[in-house]
Amino acid sequence: MTATLALPAPPAGLRRRASDLLYTRRGLLLLLLLAPPLLWFGVVYLGSLFALLANAFFGLDDFTGQVRREFTLENFRALADGANVDVARRTILMAVSVTAACALLGFPVAYYMARHASGAKKAALYIAVMLPLWSSYLVRLYAWKLLLAKEGAISWLAAQTHTTWLLDALLALPAVGGPSLSFSTLGTFIVFVYMWLPFMILPIMAAIERIPPSFVEASGDLGAGPATTLRRVILPLAMPGVAAGSIFTFSLTLGDYIIPQVIGDSTLYIGQVVYKQQGVAGNIPFAAAFSLVPIAVIGVYLWLARRQGAFDAL
Amino acid sequence: MRSEAGTHRAAGARPAAARRERAPRALALAAWAVIAFLHVPLALIVLYAFSAEDKSYVFPPPALTTQWFAVAWEREDVWRAIRLSFEVAAWATSIALVLGTLAAAALARTRFFGRDAISLLLILPIALPGIITGIALRSAYHTLDIPFSFWTIVIGHATFCVVVVYNNAVARLRRTSPSLIEASMDLGADGFQTVRYVILPQLGSALLAGGLLAFALSFDEVIVTTFTAGQQTTLPIWMLQELIRPRQRPVTNVVAVIIIALTFVPILAAYWLTRSDEAPSR
Amino acid sequence: MTAAVTLDSVSCVFGHGASEVRAVDDVHLAIEPGEFFTLLGPSGSGKTTCLRMIGGFTLPTAGRILIGGEDVTLRPPYARPVNTVFQDYALFPHMSIRDNVAYALMVKGVDKPGRGRRADEMLELVRLPGVGDRRPAQLSGGQRQRVALARALISRPQVLLLDEPLGALDLKLREQMQVELKALQRELGITFLFITHDQHEALSMSDRIGVFNSGRLEQVGTPHAVYNTPATRFVAQFVGAANVLEGDAARRLAGADCAMLRPERIALGPERDARASGTVTEVQYFGAFTRLRVASAGSALQVDLPATTIAPSGGATVHLHWDDGAVHRLAAA
Numbered sequence: 063m064t065a066t067l068a069l070p071a072p073p074a075g076l077r078r079r080a081s082d083l084l085y086t087r088r089g090l091l092l093l094l095l096l097a098p099p100l101l102w103f104g105v106v107y108l109g110s111l112f113a114l115l116a117n118a119f120f121g122l123d124d125f126t127g128q129v130r131r132e133f134t135l136e137n138f139r140a141l142a143d144g145a146n147v148d149v150a151r152r153t154i155l156m157a158v159s160v161t162a163a164c165a166l167l168g169f170p171v172a173y174y175m176a177r178h179a180s181g182a183k184k185a186a187l188y189i190a191v192m193l194p195l196w197s198s199y200l201v202r203l204y205a206w207k208l209l210l211a212k213e214g215a216i217s218w219l220a221a222q223t224h225t226t227w228l229l230d231a232l233l234a235l236p237a238v239g240g241p242s243l244s245f246s247t248l249g250t251f252i253v254f255v256y257m258w259l260p261f262m263i264l265p266i267m268a269a270i271e272r273i274p275p276s277f278v279e280a281s282g283d284l285g286a287g288p289a290t291t292l293r294r295v296i297l298p299l300a301m302p303g304v305a306a307g308s309i310f311t312f313s314l315t316l317g318d319y320i321i322p323q324v325i326g327d328s329t330l331y332i333g334q335v336v337y338k339q340q341g342v343a344g345n346i347p348f349a350a351a352f353s354l355v356p357i358a359v360i361g362v363y364l365w366l367a368r369r370q371g372a373f374d375a376l
Numbered sequence: 377m378r379s380e381a382g383t384h385r386a387a388g389a390r391p392a393a394a395r396r397e398r399a400p401r402a403l404a405l406a407a408w409a410v411i412a413f414l415h416v417p418l419a420l421i422v423l424y425a426f427s428a429e430d431k432s433y434v435f436p437p438p439a440l441t442t443q444w445f446a447v448a449w450e451r452e453d454v455w456r457a458i459r460l461s462f463e464v465a466a467w468a469t470s471i472a473l474v475l476g477t478l479a480a481a482a483l484a485r486t487r488f489f490g491r492d493a494i495s496l497l498l499i500l501p502i503a504l505p506g507i508i509t510g511i512a513l514r515s516a517y518h519t520l521d522i523p524f525s526f527w528t529i530v531i532g533h534a535t536f537c538v539v540v541v542y543n544n545a546v547a548r549l550r551r552t553s554p555s556l557i558e559a560s561m562d563l564g565a566d567g568f569q570t571v572r573y574v575i576l577p578q579l580g581s582a583l584l585a586g587g588l589l590a591f592a593l594s595f596d597e598v599i600v601t602t603f604t605a606g607q608q609t610t611l612p613i614w615m616l617q618e619l620i621r622p623r624q625r626p627v628t629n630v631v632a633v634i635i636i637a638l639t640f641v642p643i644l645a646a647y648w649l650t651r652s653d654e655a656p657s658r
Numbered sequence: 659m660t661a662a663v664t665l666d667s668v669s670c671v672f673g674h675g676a677s678e679v680r681a682v683d684d685v686h687l688a689i690e691p692g693e694f695f696t697l698l699g700p701s702g703s704g705k706t707t708c709l710r711m712i713g714g715f716t717l718p719t720a721g722r723i724l725i726g727g728e729d730v731t732l733r734p735p736y737a738r739p740v741n742t743v744f745q746d747y748a749l750f751p752h753m754s755i756r757d758n759v760a761y762a763l764m765v766k767g768v769d770k771p772g773r774g775r776r777a778d779e780m781l782e783l784v785r786l787p788g789v790g791d792r793r794p795a796q797l798s799g800g801q802r803q804r805v806a807l808a809r810a811l812i813s814r815p816q817v818l819l820l821d822e823p824l825g826a827l828d829l830k831l832r833e834q835m836q837v838e839l840k841a842l843q844r845e846l847g848i849t850f851l852f853i854t855h856d857q858h859e860a861l862s863m864s865d866r867i868g869v870f871n872s873g874r875l876e877q878v879g880t881p882h883a884v885y886n887t888p889a890t891r892f893v894a895q896f897v898g899a900a901n902v903l904e905g906d907a908a909r910r911l912a913g914a915d916c917a918m919l920r921p922e923r924i925a926l927g928p929e930r931d932a933r934a935s936g937t938v939t940e941v942q943y944f945g946a947f948t949r950l951r952v953a954s955a956g957s958a959l960q961v962d963l964p965a966t967t968i969a970p971s972g973g974a975t976v977h978l979h980w981d982d983g984a985v986h987r988l989a990a991a
Contacts, residue, residue: 077566077568080567081566081568081736082566082734085567086732086734092486092488095479095481096479096482096494098474098478099478099479102475102534102535102538103498103535103538106531107497107512107535108497110509110512110515110516113512113518113519114508114511116515117515117518117519129518167413170403170406170410173403173407174406174407175407178399178403187411189647190414190415191411191414193414194414194415197635197639198596198636199598200612200619201421201635201636202418204421204618204628205417205420205421205632206417207619208417208435209416209417209420211433213432213433214435217435218436256414259413259414260414288400313503313504313505316505317507317508317599318505319599320598324616324619324620332507336507337507337602337603340514340603346511346515346518349514350511350515356505356507356508357504360504360505555744555745555748556748558713558744559742559748559750561714561735561736562735562736563741563761563809564762564765565736565761565765569765573761577752578751578752
């Protein structure tokens, strides 16, 4: 071996002492690491949520229009008003329908990806499903505005396939129709489904992948046809994935105010009321109180979804 | 999304290739139809950016032209919006990188009381609807008499971007063998040197991916921004205003295509950087 | 002579109260300089925890740890004159082999050409010349293990810790590495502290062995001592195969309450002067020897016959002989 290499003496400086201290006191290291993020989230996020809750119990002074910081339940009383109940009911109904439609449309794709694609094809399909999510939300919304416009592609397609009468009939329906697809509840519904579809497809795909193929084979082995196997074996086992995906579609629809504003007719949804109230009206307390409604609804939905096993499928 | 199918396969079972039966016609058709449904609108946008028609959204476009790209280039308000979005995203991403990495380092491999609560807290801004986060911040700013500014936007964005960085960093840290850190210390590197020579290089591409995702998220965000921006106009807010009251439709089409590129590229890059971090599904 | 490593009443306890786990329970150990010492025991016996405490990766809950006479109990790993070869080698994937090996010198501030030269020397020592520019992912398991060795030795530690380094290698490679490791240790003269659960490895390589069981050190001795005069029943049965006799059988055959008899010390012979007789219930052929199970007066004895003896078939009656010296008294359980 060669002559010994003279190694410099170890540094006795501040850095070394700090490192020694943190090594023996793991709790201190943890505290130092967590302090900045926890401080930020505690102050900024939890603080804001607290401000939200507090404001829900404040009221507006009738004369000055300023917020009166006294405890009052008038916001919650106003929530029980017919108009507000209508808004809430409309929004929840839309959220449920969107969820159902996404589940119906998304299931075949998820099933196909999970059981009939592998390797490069599956990766390509995965990217194909994710791609819309990777593009801007507003741009996709804008694209639908173009599609749904009176002179847009869908009308053109209807004219080409001689189904314009069907389109007009749909638009004439009382609750869901409107002057044109791009200003109607039906249009809003379609756009919602389009936007959240990838969120439904991916958890379902993951859930179906988790089903051991031997289950399906056993079912066939015991005499069940493909339809029965689907109904009795695959569907129940894929339910947690559907529940997980539904959390996204439900809560995203519940809280969205932009799509109804851009595509909808003038009926209001929860998000729009909240936005309007805190904006020009300056009625932040009422906006805050109203925003507790989606929180409560989502809370209930999460509880139901958890019982379906959604959290294990996330 | 790891498949447990592999663990249930008995020894000597058929290889994976044989498992993929030919899909029934109807299923394949339905699946591809839905995938097309997902992509047609985007293709249409790109088409419309070249449409010569400037008064309506008529389909099919009467003629194709590239003139609107030049017109959009001249629009000062578009540039201002892009600049603001860019600055906000840059700041939000930087803050998120620091906070997210610290949180990931603390939570990746430790178990302590309250750990799950903290990871839930980090995810909450993105899990709750944007409108809740928006109105909450609005309430706070109003109650504390804080006027709208560049920073009111950045604070909101940074808060929901943290979880994006955190997820990437945690996934990478969990994949890193703890013996690497022990080996570094064993060989004479103290804690700080180990972070510099071993931990950060390992985290490198995950942090880059997280940063890119956070950037794209912030650049594209509109709901929380409308509650925290006051009169300022980020690019998404500009887009929203055009959606409600179109000024110059062709310019909007062009900007839409630009937005697609600006948000799509970082996300694709982030996906490519971390594709080995996700357990591949069979 | 100061011991290279001393463990003084060292314990490592996880958890509290009912869920308490005594991973290492009041261990005393003194390892001599220049020794090849093996910590042997089954999984969970505490040998790995002991090694980690010596290396500084786990802190003991009681007791002192001394290296070269210095108290290092609470010192972090980078402040101890000890280096470790990890079970998964822990090579830094983002660095070249040369940078991996030179890492210890780099963090101490040695200049690049100097540490590059030393790294190449170490790679020559472990017989891996010329791989300096490659990455760990490009090497085989056996090569990576040598790199881990070179990396740990470059700063001339007082003690080298090896955490089951040969576990991931296949049989032939493992046997080759055993010989090489032993030769390397003799050449360098550094104290090696080796962990394994494989008793053959321990017996063939060590100067002394420490046998662990459930956190306690049951015996420390030379391979010969541990094999022929085990201190406890556990050691007798863990190191090599053993017939452990208890109760009446022990008193009759061995004259003690609890005793051990190695299968290879039993021979077959005539009925006259036989110690015991019985029926062969099982015959297993192992090439170099044949293992019989013999049912005799209520107990079952294992007998290993060398290849030179013709083995009886199952059901045959056999008569067993052994020397007095073949029986070893054990402490009552």
